[in-house]
Amino acid sequence: MSSSKIPCTLVWLRQDLRLIDNPALFHAAKRGQLITVYIFDEDCSGKRRTGQACLWWLYHSLKSLRNQLSQWNIPLIVKSGKDAFTILKELLDSYNADAIYWNRCYEPFEYNRDCSIEEKLKMENVTVETYQDRVLFEPWTIKTAKGGPVQIYVHFWNQCLSLPQPRKPYDKPKFKNQTGCQSKCDEPAVWQRLAKLSQDMPMKLQDFWHPGEEQAISKLKSFIKNSLNAYAEKSQCLRLNTTSNLSPYLHFGEISPFTVWHSVRHASSSAEPPAVKSESLKQYLRSLGWREYTCHLLFHYPDLPQKCFRSSFEQLKLQVDPVKLQSWQQGNTGYPVVDAGMRQLSVAGIMPNRLRMIVASFLIKHLLVPWQKGEEWFWSKLIDADLAQNAFNWQWAAGSGPNACPYFRVFNPITQGEKFDADGYYVRKWIPELAALPNAYIHKPWEAPSTVLKKANIVLGKTYPRPIVQHKAARELALATFGQTKRKQEPPTSNSNKRVKEE
Secondary structure, rough: OOOOOOOOOOEEEEEOOOOOOOOHHHHHHHHEEEEEEEEOOOOOOOOOOOOHHHHHHHHHHHHHHHHHHHHOOOOEEEEEOOOHHHHHHHHHHHOOEEEEEEOOOHHHHHHHHHHHHHHHOOOOOOOOEEEEEOOOOOOOOOOOOOOOOOOHHHHHHHHHOOOOOOOOOOOOOOOOOOOOOOOOOHHHHHHHHHHHHHHHOOOOHHOOOOOHHHHHHHHHHHHHHHHHHHHHHHOOOOOOOOOOOOHHHOOOOOOOOHHHHHHHHHHOOOOOOOOHHHHHHHHHHHHHHHHHHHHHHHHHOOOOOOOOOOHHHHOOOOOOOHHHHHHHHOOOOOOHHHHHHHHHHHHHOOHHHHHHHHHHHHHHOOOOOOOOHHHHHHHHOOOOOOHHHHHHHHHHHHEEEEEEEOOOEEEEEEEEHHHHOOOOHHHHHOOHHHHHOOOOOOOOOOOOOOHHHHHHHOEEEEEEEEOOOHHHHHHHHHHHHHHHHHOOOOOOHHHHHHHHHHH
């Protein structure tokens, strides 16, 4: 045990790498001296390793927070290992700390582990304080009349909106400059390993992203000022950067959902121009609600990342064509809007939400590849890979989730491109070999006359692939295949079929 007689508080950091609105840090600072620890466990979900893009972000986020805390001589210790209890207990002993604070996590593996650790520490006479942080409404607060989880999103969100407003954000903690609590338990090898993982990654994330709390706050302010008012109208347009781009910052906790919630609501009620349209505010808050919804579902249904929620989909036994799967992964399907999205994912670690739906539908419905393969690929590549959202969104696209896209809804990659990337800006940005194609053919280059292709320096099958499947035939096969599950879903109506045709 350390010879220091000054007790201090240990703060266990996870997906809360920030100072503003960090309840655990805020309350720990009131007690006096503190130390912070981050435990690096690559198998963060209990069953799978953290994706490469997320590891890059984690390293830079931890560096940013360490620099912030160093202003008050507060150590940020990074440890490695799976036995969090032992690591925490050793730190408590080493620093003569009599209390540990953390913000609650809700993924089943983490929640169960944390409950166990809390119980063991209390038996060791350690004060344990935990706080709500990751979600606006905790998973056990939203229930059906019978006390079960709410499975339908609209009912879930309406119930959330009927509750009192989420708590207001905490201020930045009032730290005291520390002199007697220097770091002596850090593991330089862990920092070095994270740095190496970050440097060895083939993705060019540094060209698109700057992790850290300061950037998160800046992006939120910019979004409110420049894009929130047009969110309802333009958020689906692939050309315009009208979304908040806060998803990775929310995932790593560099900004809290409470800060985002109250900031956008304040902007809507402010007398300062521009006034925020009510529909834009509602739609953006609904996007936060979807994040809440998926977190709640995973809490109640831990198998969502692996198993179909609707058992009838388990019976389909789809076979994986490795050549087609690889074409999809590499952005070489021959459908420009699909390929543009997949190439952006491979370089920048993200793609617009509209594209996520399009590429997911294409993999599942056009190529008849099980949704789990897409979920695994997104997990490895997404900068904002979140276990709950990733799993549920893929189950939504497959039609197998508790609140899902119906089996007969098949996204047409041609009309989707023409509708949301009408001038081809997005496709040309990510597939430069198609840049010289006229707008009329940018989403269907195989229909371009040979003279047009020659002028654009395009040789189908060489400089850009031909479609690996024909849309009409693939759609008919998808309807026949997934139609086997319809006895457990609502049957399609004539209006439904019309909508499918227009997708």
